[in-house]
Amino acid sequence: MIDGGERHARYEWREPGGWTGLSVHTRGEPRPLVRGEEAEFITEHYWGYTRQRDGSTIEYRVEHPSWRVWEAVEASVFGNLDVTYGAAFGAVLHGAPRSAFVAEGSPVAVYRPARLSGT
Numbered sequence: 001m002i003d004g005g006e007r008h009a010r011y012e013w014r015e016p017g018g019w020t021g022l023s024v025h026t027r028g029e030p031r032p033l034v035r036g037e038e039a040e041f042i043t044e045h046y047w048g049y050t051r052q053r054d055g056s057t058i059e060y061r062v063e064h065p066s067w068r069v070w071e072a073v074e075a076s077v078f079g080n081l082d083v084t085y086g087a088a089f090g091a092v093l094h095g096a097p098r099s100a101f102v103a104e105g106s107p108v109a110v111y112r113p114a115r116l117s118g119t
Helices: 038-043 080-084 087-093
Strands: 006-017 018-027 047-051 057-061 067-076 101-103
Touching: 006 080, 018 080, 018 101, 038 101, 080 087
Parallel strands: none
Antiparallel strands: 006 018, 018 067, 047 057, 067 101
16 A cells, blocks of 8 residues: 555465464655665575475576665564464564565566576
């Protein structure tokens, strides 16, 4: 939702026992990424890796323009995060986020994967 430069976003999914999700509130206009900052580190990834059922790993290239970002003025996660991410990781996510931002996004091209040798 957009209201005078303010944006509110919420994403939820149903898990056994209820809803889990996250919400964020931003203000102002998006800004370009800054080299070396956290948002650039997270969004500027152009290779993906996925483990396969047979234990091997595939690598695939991802292509998209650099995204602008809105800094969050408020962010939260809620629900039973242990169900989604496991007890160890879920416990870390139950606290307040250390940082949060919203990336502008764009169409993304994902290229044919290649199986990595030695996996």
